[in-house]
Amino acid sequence: MALIDLANPSRFLALADRVLPWLAAATLFAFALGLGQAYVAPDDYQQGATVKIMFIHVPSAWLGMFAWGIMSLAAVGTLVWRHPLADVAAKAAAPVGAAFTLMCLVTGSLWGRPMWGTYWVWDARLTSVLVLFLMYLGVIALWRTIDDPARAARVVAVLTLVGAINVPIIKFSVEWWNTLHQSASVLRLDGSTIHPAILGPLVVMIVAFTLLFLSLHLAAMRNEITRRRLRTMLMMRADAAAGH
Amino acid sequence: MDLGPHAGFIVTAYAAAIGIVAGLIFWVILDRRHLTRAVDELEAQGITRRSDRAREEKA
């Protein structure tokens, strides 16, 4: 089934209904595995058991940026190809991405207090993630302010692409600036610097969280399509009441 | 399991994560329930979309 076939919302809904239960099951299995491994993971020699916060903090940071990437791809789909599913994908991703960015900020703050002595510091990485969260809220606000869904999608697409510059800034902020936040230790050109006993559960949790995002995103897309159908039907009812 | 001296922070972090995920799941489920109920109500009133009507006529 080519991507263009999925532009038909009914066909997409049928596919979503079939795929979602499997996706949810895979998510549950991955979390069971990941949380189990996180439970038995050894303590860090410096951080003790608080390193276990990393198993939720790092995946949520990844998802916050991943969601904006999905929104940016969808934005291109909207502006260049006018693919109707791109509109739906972009709108559905925003609240989910915002929630995971918030999770990143909260878990990071709770990790920072025992480790750095402070709940917050205005270094480059924390500031740019906070800015990302504010931009998510701006996108959600813009979606809700423009009535026509198609026009809203196009305008939000421009804003999404302008804001996409923030994602590489977040990723490289710990390299470009002297930050309190530690530098990259997972995705590095010369391999990870984390011990395998902790890297293993981390990778499983990243996979589990990504599956969770995909499940939530798919379900939210399904809802968004239904919401547009509802809007069409409400407009038809208004037309009928007006005597057309 | 001994979580060390900062156990409170670890537990709070996991609780916050579970809370946010639960919030997302509830949002998706409740939204779906509300939307399908509204669509069903309108369909019961006889308002159907063009493609649904076309499918009915074909059937």
Added chain:
Amino acid sequence: MTALAALLMRDLRLAVRVGGGAPIGVLFFLIVVTLVPFAIGPDLNLLARIGPAILWLGALLANLLALDRLIAMDHEDGSLDLILMARAPLELALAAKALAHWLSTGLPLVIATPLLGLLLNLDPTATGAVALTLIAGTPALTFIGLIGAALTTALRRGGLLLAVLVLPLTIPVLIFGVAAANAAIVGPVPFGTPFSILCALTLMSIVVGPFAAAAALRQGLE
């Protein structure tokens, strides 16, 4: 006179008239800067230390408030349609409008800075440094604001949303503007480092702003 020059002159003339944005912007800048000592207290040393930050914040907010007359007013009276239909590329037309906006609202803020520096107990070096960073940074604020103005053009009550969309994008400009001013006043970082980044941000926004704004206008007004 070319079309773009005519557009520039028109916007400038409109801005300085009664009902235009230029005098009000400076007045708002003055009021905001005056409010801060009331909130913080008259500790002159403290005011001198955070003076550059107060001036930058005041300039940012004054710039923000003037943004909704950048495009929305033309949209209301129909001149935006003429601009869209004209032969001059929309990107250049928007750049001309943004330049006019900066000349009429951004530049007066810079000129007002020495007077306000007195109110905040800044010495001449400090005031000069802040003014220099404002000259380099206020164009960035205007051209980034141009994007927000274009995104919210067709919305009736888009004022606060405009601020919500624009402010996160202007945070880097604010950070490096204040950093450059402080570097000139107290060091230890050499002034050139944050200042060149500030200039880079301005140059980037002068290019990206009109293109993103034109795209937003075309998509939003269809």
